[in-house]
Each structure stands twice: as C-alpha cells, then as structure tokens.
Amino acid sequence: LTNNLTTPTENLNKPAPTGENYQLPITNYQLPITNIEANLNNLPPSRAAVYARINLAQSLIRLKQQNYPNARSELEIAQVLVAAIQQAKSLQDQQATSYALGIMGELYEVAQQRENAQEVTQQALFIAQKIDAKDIAYRWQWQMGRLLKQEGNIKGAIAAYTEAVNNLKSIRRDLSAVNPDVQFNFRDEVEPVYRQLVDLLLQSEPSQENLLQARNLIESLQLAELENFFRASCLDANPELIDKIVDKEDKAAAVIYPIILSDRIEVILKLPTQEKLRHYVADKSAVEVETLLEQLRKSLLDVTQTTQVKRQSQQLYDWLIRPIEAELANSKIKTLAFVLDGSLRNIPMAVLYDKQQQKYLVEKYAIAVAPGLQLLQPKPLRSQPLRALMGGIAEGREIEGRKFPPLGNVSLELERIQSEVTNSEELLNQTFTVSNLQNQLNSTNFSVVHIATHGEFSSNPEETFILTWNQLLKARDFDNLLRASNNQNLSNTIELLVLSACKTAQGDKRAALGLAGIAVRAGARSTLATLWSVDDQYATELISRFYQELKSGANKAEALQRAQLAVFANEKRPYFWASYVLIGNWL
Template sequence: MNFFKYLLLSFLTIFLCIFLSVILDSSLFFTAAFAKSKVLYFSAVAIKPAVNQTQIFSLVQQSQVLYEGGEFTEAVQLLKKAADEFKATNNVLNEAIALTNLSLTYQQLGQWQQANEVISQTIKLLQSIEYSDSSQEQSQVFAQALDVRGGLELAQGQTEVALSTWQSAAKIYQHLDDISALISNHINQAQAMQALGNYLQADHTLTSLRENLQKQPDSPVKARGLYSLGNVLRSLGYLNDSHKILKESYSVAGKVGSANAQSNALLSLGNTARAQIYAQLSLGNSSRAKDYAQTAIQYYEQAVQIGAAIPTVRLQAQLNLLRLLVEQEEVSTAKTLLPQIQSQIDSLPPSRMAVNYRINFAQSLSKMRQSSVEPKDVAKMLAQAVQVAKSLKDQRTESYALGILGELYEQTGQLSDAKGLTQQALVEAESIDAQDIAYQWHWQMGRILQKQSNIPAATDAYSRAYNALKSLRNDLVAINSDVQFSFRESIEPVYRQYVDLLLQLPDNTIQKPDNLIQARQVIESLQLAELDNFFRSPCLLPRVDLDKLVEKEKSTAVIYPIILDNRLEIITRLPGQDIIYRQTAKIPKNILEKTVEQLQKDLPVASREPDVKQRSQKLYDWLIRPIEADLANKGITSLVFVLDGSLRNIPMGILYDQQQQKYLIEKYAISLMPGLQLLSPKSLHNVPLNALVAGVEQKRLIEGKSFPELLNVTQELKQIQSSVKSSKQLLNQEFTKTNLHNQIQSTPFSIVHLATHGQFSSDIEQTYILTWDSLLKVRELDGLLRARGESRPETIELLVLSACKTATGDKRAALGLAGVAVRAGARSTLATLWTIDDESTSEFMGELYRQLDAGITKSQALQHAQLAILAKENRPYFWAPYVLLGNWL
C-alpha cells in the first residue's frame, strides 16, 4: 500500500481514533457539544489510486489535517472539491471514499440532511460499479458506507433500520475476514439491540465479541478492539465488565509497545471509575464512591504520565482530573493543574476541540471554591471560545459556548446578559435542529425568566424544554451516555421545575384543568424517562389511557403525589369528574425523604411497630388527609398510586389513620402503577388459573453472594398448588434459567410464581432473582418471560416475586421493581419490599390464591390476604411488604 492509498482511507481511521479517545472517553466530563452520532465504524483499506492526481492527493491530505484539528467546515469544502475531481477523472472508488468522509464530516457539524444525501449518493455510486479485479476493495468501501448509513439512522431514531444496515455490512466484513472492521460493526449492533430492548441478543453479541477478541494474538488491533468494547460496555451500564475489558486493553497495549493505546485505555479506565462514583452515590454508598474517586484520580494521573508525548490525551486526562478534583473538593491539588492546563489551551490552534477544551476548563474554574480565578476571567475564556467557534463557522459548538457563557452570567446574577446569550445560543442550536443542546437553553431561559418573576414566560420556556426532551428519547438514552450517569442533575430537574411552575397559581384562583392535566403528564413522562434511563433503552410505550379505566371502574381513584423542593402536591383522578388538586402543608423535600427513609429502615424490623405507626401517621396526614373527603364522597374502594421518588420504597398500605386507628389497607384495596400501562387491562375472572411455581429453599453461594436458607418455600409452593390445581413446580436444582425458559415457552401459564431470594435496585446490574445456579438479572428475566413471542402470544396475567427485597440503603431501589414490572410482559406483578422467611408468607400466599380463584380483582385479593394476616399479627413487618404493580383488575 503506497502512502497515497494509506492517507486517503486513514481519514476514516483517524475519525475512529478521534471519536473514541475524545468523545466517548470524555463523555462523563465533557459537557461541551457532542456529536449526535456516537458510533464509529471502520479502519483503512487499500484502494488503487489513479495516476497523476497529485493535486487531489493534496486536497485529501489537507482535509484530513483539518478534520483531525476539528476544522470541519473547511474540511467539507476540500472534500467536496476532491470528490468532484475524482468524479472528473472517473476514479469512482476514491470518489466514494471522499463522499463517505464528507458524510462523516457533515455529521460532526450536525448537518443531518446533507450527511444523508451524501451517503445515499455514495451507496448508489458504488452499486453502479461493475465488479472487477478490485472487487474486494469495492466490497470494503461499500461495507464502510453501510456502516456510516447505519450510524446516521441510529442518530435519527431509526434504530431497527440501523441494526439491519449494520448486519448487512457485517456479512461483507465476514466474507472479507476483516476482523478490525467487524469488531466495530458488532459493537454498533449491540448498541442498537440494547436501544431496542433486545438485552439477551445484545449481551450475546458483546460476549461473543469479547471471546473472539481474547482469542486473537496480541496486536494493536486487539488493543483497540478491547478499548472500544470497554467504552461501549460503560455506556450500556456494565461498569464492572467495562473495567475488566479496559484493563485487558491496557495490558495488550503495553505488550505491543503502544504508549498511545495505553494512555487511551487509562483515560477510559478513569471514566469508568468516574461512572462508578455516580452509581455508588445513587445507591447511597458514599464511602464506596470515595474509593472509586481515588481510583479514577490514579488512572487519570497515569494517563497524564504515559501520554506525556500525546498532547490531546494528556490535556484530556488533565481536564478530567481537574473536574473530578473539583467535585471532590480537593481544591489545593486542583490548583496545581491550572497553570499546566492554561498553557496548553493557550497554544492550541483554532478547532472544535480547542473550543471544547476551553469550555470544559471554564466550567471547572467556575465551580472551584476558594479559587483565585475571578468570574470575569472565566467569562473572558468563554468569550474566546465563542469567537473561535464563530471563526470555524461551527454553529453547534458556537451554540454551546454561548449557552455556557449565559449560564455563568445567570450564576453571577447578570440576568439581562444571561438572557441575551441564552437566546443567541437557542437561535444557533435550532438553526441546525440540535435539540439535544436546545433543551438545555430552553431550560436555562426558563430559570432566568423565573428569577425575573415572569412566570408565564418561564412556564412557556420550560414547556419547550420538556417537548425537546420528549423528542430526544432515543438520543438521550441510546446515544448520549453522559445522561445515563447524570440523569438526576441534567434531566430530572427540568420535569420537576416545570411541574412546580404549572402548579404555581395565585391564591383564590380557580385551578385550570389544563395545567393539572399537563402537570400529571409531565410527572408520568418523568417516570417513563427514569425507566428508560434504568434500562438504557427508550423502548417503553404506554398503550392504555388510564383515565378511561377509571371511568369504567367507578370505585377506583388514581393518586399522584408529586415531590417538589419545598412542598408535596397531590393530584387525584376521580371517576365522573375532572382531575382535582389539593395543596398540602409546606413539607420540604428533605423532611419528607428523611421520614420515608427512616420508615424504610424500620419496616423490615418486626420490633419497630411503634416507630412505624408514628412515621406512617405523618405520611397519611400528608398524602391522604387532604383528599379524604373526596374519596368518601365518591364511594372509592380501590386506590391506584402513581408514586414519585422515594415514596416508591414503602408500601402504601401501612399509612396509618390515627383518628380511625386504621391502616390504609383496612380501608382500600391498593395497587401501584409505574406511571404508565403497557398491557390492556383484563380481569382474572374467567381466566383459567394455571401456575408455574418455582423456588430455591436451600442455602446458596452464587457470584460471591451468600443467600441463606428459606425454610418455608416448600410449604409456600404447596399452599399455592392446593388452590391452583393446574400447576408445574421447579424446586431447588430444577429451578434453572434453562428449565424456566423451557417451561414458559412450552405452556401458556397465566401465573408465574417465584419463591426465591431477589433484589431490586436502582442499579440494573444489582436487580436480580436467584435461581439454583445463577443470578437471573432483570434483563434476562425480561427475555425469558417474553420468550413465547409470536408463537405463544398469551400474556402472563400475574408474576409473583416472593422473598425479594429492595437494596439496603438505595434511595431509589424500587425503580428496579418498577423496571421488572414494566418489562416482564405480565399484566401485574406482585412482589415483596423486604424478605419474610416466616410461616405467615405461605399463609398469605394460600389466601391470595383462594381469593383469586373466587374471581375478585387482584388488588382486592391482595387486600383480603393482607387483612387475614393482620387479623392474626398486627405488626406491619408480617403483612405489609407485598405490593401490586400494574393491572389491578
């Protein structure tokens, strides 16, 4: 391969390296503009050049330098010229390559229509060529063009089409035995499968890829493949696996003597450790989070040392290290980095990368306490970034620089300047339809207007931010991995602050029904977004109108508690009338959450009944007392809660009415909805009850976790079988993933009952059910329970998860339970929030199934079973852990 051939297609390889080392690796820290298409594709291939094309060679060389430097607008012009020159000399393959590079460059600029038009032109051009001696090269270029098209399709939400396109490209790579290209292609496919909710398929693809990579001899290609795989595993939430794979990449890079690959691996290892900080904080494990912070710091410091000769890697590692030190409030150490970073940034030539580095640096400086840097100096740095972006004609980056400068002025109270800059940022973002950054400026505008006491205009701005987020479901979850780890900071506040504004009406003003309907819709959308974020998959779609169900079920009310910073609001949907809104006492969020957290700790301890009553009485007064008269006037007997935040971690049945000295379960049948209904409602009446019952009774040690013996599982399963005559049992050694899969696929069970250890967590990797020989993760459970597919479309009416519990200390643990409920494919899920290994469990289950067999609703059956236990044992520990999610009929 002569140098010209290498240069022309190494453009593609450079794109891969730039993307992975700068965009993916920095995604947890780099809040500057990011490319919408976060998937990269291919490596260089030998193409025979035409002779006497020195001038075109120069154009391609210059465009490569411009692209590598982030000067995309100039690169576009040179690539268009090169493509025209190749066309004039009838050099079709090189024309196709230039056009492919042009499409990639348009993607960087966010010019999606142009990128689509160019790649479509490329594919038509390649399809028109008659195969010749260079057919292998033609096939290679065609596969690369398909890869680029797949990335565009994913970026525009056409996930299934993207997967199909990538699969077509993979067949060509397999035929050509192009291992490097196939690695990247399979990584792309796994991301698309994940986005579609095909977790088992995605896991299989990634596992096969890992096994194939490990079989390869040590080489730069293997190091790069492991590195890419490690980054993708992080973006999909497999943080432990990401760490292991990146360690392998670092090891292989060391063996083949690639300092560049080593430093990139260390940079990514730091980012994975950084993601683990977020994960541990969400679980309430602050000490573990600090451990990961120190680990991340060490990786970044190593990346700086090893990558000393690679300016981009060194600077990126230092910026990430600075951001982390600032967050950990290690100010003195952070200050030592400032002059080093400043000198490097000052010497950078104009490029998108230079703009992003300035923004990143400025953001860290603005967050530093006790910093010697004045806000005006930070503003000057951001203003320089704006000017560089303008000179590059890079509207996306210019928008981000303007918006961040506006944010700085917002923080310093210069609201008029902040408003003007934010408006400019919005104009630039919307001119290229960059909704992924436009939503941030709408949100920022809303905050500014609210501070200026212009509530109507602020509400309108929040509405625009909310609508932009709804249009970005695929991008936020499947493409922008940063959002997965900073959801509570970058997404959730938009929803809550918008609801806060919708409910801010003057005293003595009649509440507008439209505002209430919108507020309820926003809260449901937030819960949907939380589940999307939990699964890393925007594939949950509501199918049933909850209001229509309430109108049919005249004795049912739906209650929406909404947790805001300074108060708790209650919206209620009653049959036969509009939504009603009742203001509660001004209960600060921290007081509410502290009460719920302490109650969550007390409930699994049988001896703490007095404490449970005291705290649950407060919650009754906050949640039920304001709407008590409304419920009574309508003759309500069933309550459906759409719970918010930490309230999901406790059963509503334990709320205690001190005046009547009754628990809520003694007054109403209760069920929960995860904010949406995914399956059509259907009563169990006239549905033949046949059950698959399974459990693990014996002590087990699986994946380093010890699970004690459950003494009453056999008795529990016998109680069920005595009420449900048609049943199949899998106990202990028989309860394996394979046997569960085979039984579900072969028989249309209406009930699946699993009596075994399990855990619900806000971390998807810590949400699982114990089988005899493994931990059945929620992603796998989803695949198994939906395994019947088209061949056996019967829906599981009720999934029962007995002896499960929420993760200790996890403030959002019940998110895992909601995740199981909406992805299991069952109409209803009954689960426990804490483990009870007691005879009362088998008694409860026996009564539950007797009630179900009698033909009453599921929520009524649950109520009767709980009351039967309560009559014998008043302590909530024994009767309260059971919650019903989904269809209550």
C-alpha cells in the same frame, strides 16, 4: 463584574486574555486546575479541546456556586469560555459553539446579569435549533425558562420549559440522536426540568389545564426514568389510560398522584366518572419528606419498631390522605391506586396510619401502585382459569462471590400454591435454571409466573437480579426472557408476575425503580413483589390466601388486601404483612 463580562456580543470576539495577571495563587484545588489550563493551551485546535475547556468552565462555575475557598472569579471563568467559543468558531463547529455560548449564558445567570444571560442563551439556542441539536437546545430552553421565571414572566417561563420537555421527549424516542459529547446525568440534567415545570404549573390556584399538564409531566418523567434505567423504550404494548379504567372498569377506585417538589408536596386526585381533577398541597420541603421516608423505611425493616412505624407513617397519612377523606367516602371508594413519586416508591402505602381511627390504610382500602397513567389493558384473572409456572430456590447458594442463605419456606410456599392452582408447573432448586425457565415460558401459555427466590431491586440495572440455581439473572436478561415468551405466544400476556422473597437495595433511595422497571418491561399486566424479604410462615400464609382470594373472584388488589388482613388478624407488626406491593393493573 468588570466591564469585560457585561457585554456579551463584543466580548465573544475578543482574544482570550493571557499573561500572569490572570493567574490566581496556587492553593488546594487550584494546582491541578492550573495544570489543566496549561495543558489545554498546548492542545491543537479540535472538538475535544473545545469540550475540555467547556467542562473546565462548568467545574469552575460549580465551585463558585458552592462558595469554594479561592474559587475563580466570573471573569476568569469567562476567559476559559471565550477561548472555547473562538476555537469552536474557527473549527466551524456549530454544536460546540452553541454549547460554549450556552455555558457562557449560565455564567451570566450565576453572576445575576439576566439581560446578558438571556442574550447569550438566545444565541446558543438559535444555533442549536438551526442544526436540529435537540440534546443541546433543551438545555438552553431550560436556561431561558429559569431566567424568565426570575424576572417574573411565568407565562414565558412555562413556554420555554415546555419546549425543553418536548425536546427531551423527542430525544428519548431516538436515543441514537444524542450527541455523544454531551453526557446526560438523569438526576441533574433531566429530572429537574420536569419538576421545575410542574412547580410553575401548580403555583397558587392551578387551572384544570395546568393540573392535567402537570400530571402528564410526572407520567413522562417516570417513563423517562425507566427508559434511562433500561436504556430502551419501555412502553410498546397497547396501554390503557388509567382514567378510563376508573371511569368505566372500576368505579370504586380513585387515583392519587403525590408529587414531591423542593418546598412542598403537591397531590392530584382523580375520582371515578369525574372529569375535574382535585388538588391539594402539604407544605413540607423535599428534605423533610425524604428524611421521614428514610426513617420510615428503616423502621419497617426492624420488627421491633412498630410504634415508630405508626408515628412516622401517620405523618404521611396526614399529608396524602386526610385532606380527601370526605371525598373518598362520598364517592364510595374501595381501592386506591397510587402513582408514586421518588422515594415514596420504597414505602408500602398499606402502612399509612390513621391515628384518629387507629387503622392502617390497608384496613380501609385495597391498594395498588400504578407505574404511570398508562397500564396494560385490564383483563381480570377471574375471567379465566389460572395456569401457573412456579420457580424458586430453597437451598443456600454461592453465586458470583455472593452467599445466599437457605429460604426455608420456599418449598412450602410453592406446595401451597399448587394446592390452590392445580394447573401448574414447578421448577425448584436445581431445575430452576434460565434454560428451563425459558423452555417452559416458550412452550406453554401461563397466566401466572410465580418466582420465590432471593432477588434485589436497585436503581442500577446491573445490580437488579433474581437468583436462579446457577446464576444471577440480571434485570435486562430477565425482562428479555419474559418478553420473548410473550412475543412467541402472541395470544398470551402474563397476567400476573409474582416476585416473592425479593428486596429493595438498602441505602438506595431509588431502589424501587428496579422493581418498577421489571414490572413495566416484563410485559405482565400486574406484578406482585416484596419490598423486603420475609421468609416465614406469615409470608407463606399471605401468598396462599392471595391465590385463594383470586380463585374466589376477587380482583388482584382486593385479593392482596384480604391476604394482608388475614395475616394482620394474627400478627399486627407491619414487618410481617406490609412488604407486598401490587404494581400495575389491579383488576
């Protein structure tokens, strides 16, 4: 770069350069950008004008990073930022000044001028902290963390990243504190902070302290993701730490935390009554992992692809389970609880295939998925009589311009459940409306709510719904319905929510987020749901057997395992038995 960009403090006070020497030839994308710059220069000084310049500079930096043809030089981008900084200072707008300085620091980072980048970033951070703007400060702490990592100062980088994460947690608790001028993109501006810190903590041979911190970070990330999904707090019940459950309540259960990082999968294992966490690594890049998960997901949805399912899920088994087979056996583990990361949540762990023993994971263990380290306090269903509210739509419907075909086995499914749970109420077809559902939930304490109808889980809450007779019940409304009933009946928490015949949205890598969101926000201790819809005799048999096993005294994970194996005995193809996943407390 020219000297005009190498000394930050002196340049920030220089007038923004003008004149034809600073205009690039107008080609492809540059015509609109040149027009934008001309319009910006005509705007009167204001906060909006400052942020418009900052946003333009950010866009130009991204084009530069992507080696876009005829991308602007660092000097030209700096001139846009210098103008923004000068205007922000003239307006005495400290927020905008901090933000513009921070983006200038990012520009130096891209230009690999680390010393200048640190100096300007520190200025931006000082201002943000002085005005207690956590939503801006975390960005510059993150930026400092990256810069310190680049110079090999791992300890300093971890400290900077940790401060960034602490600010993000604080922002999450007080959504109203977020500066409306700074829009958050969760995947680009929040999630990478957590993952990059986990990456730093787990490099080489991590200490127990680092393993604990990394595990807690993934928990915080998942909670932040759910709260971003609902735009509301997700954990206001009395949670139970999962460690306490495996140490005291279920000493035959182990907890597995796979973490997908850019260049590897890190796996943390918690064994019962053992304070020391285990740790192992699979050297597979995130791209390779995501590709495999996408292929496996497609294979699972095709009833003819059982051979491919085995081949693909065998790789997952080798990455996640094979390194700990001996320890699981030595600890006499019967149940595996997974705290799943990213696209792993779209895959039922039951199908992981052990090629050596020629067995699926469900043939060896009962399986549950924990949405995080904290679960609602366990209260086994076997300690109380079941009382169920059942609802469903068997007939074809057309709602909000969408056609839903008939579900021929729903009536039989509810009938079979009634034979197992005699203390039950049924809302079928025309009677399965939101008002009827609400009235039932508010008037009676149900330990089980079983819903068999079309539904779809998506990473977008507006596209996550279950079908009632006359409307699509969206995620937030469904959640509010169940939570309202829990609040009215304070002595009653729904022990088990069953969502049968639902599916995760195709082509949405984060579709299971909608399922996890409903599971956590509904306030039920456990949720049993389908990742894809199977409307046939096997689904009916599986659900019926699940309730039989609950009645006989099995916990929820064991009941699901036995029900799946009962179907597996007659139908080996995973399409028919693997779609059910148990989320939350497995006892």
